[in-house]
Amino acid sequence: MPTYEYQCHACQATFSVRESISQHGHADVTCPHCRSRDVELRMSEFYAKTPRKS
Numbered sequence: 630m631p632t633y634e635y636q637c638h639a640c641q642a643t644f645s646v647r648e649s650i651s652q653h654g655h656a657d658v659t660c661p662h663c664r665s666r667d668v669e670l671r672m673s674e675f676y677a678k679t680p681r682k683s
């Protein structure tokens with residue numbers, strides 16, 4: 630399951646969320662630090678480095 634990195638606009642925290650492909654873009658992502666929904670998806674290096682399992 631891929632990991633997506635988000636940044637919270639409210640508190641500037643960054644955090645990772647695991648979402649399935651089908652969930653991605655549909656699930657409500659909230660900041661684990663301040664519970665804000667004002668979060669932005671970032672294209673993270675972490676995700677790019679994740680080995681693909683076929």
Ligand SMILES: [Zn+2]
Nearest residue numbers: 637640660663
């Ligand atoms: Zn936050």
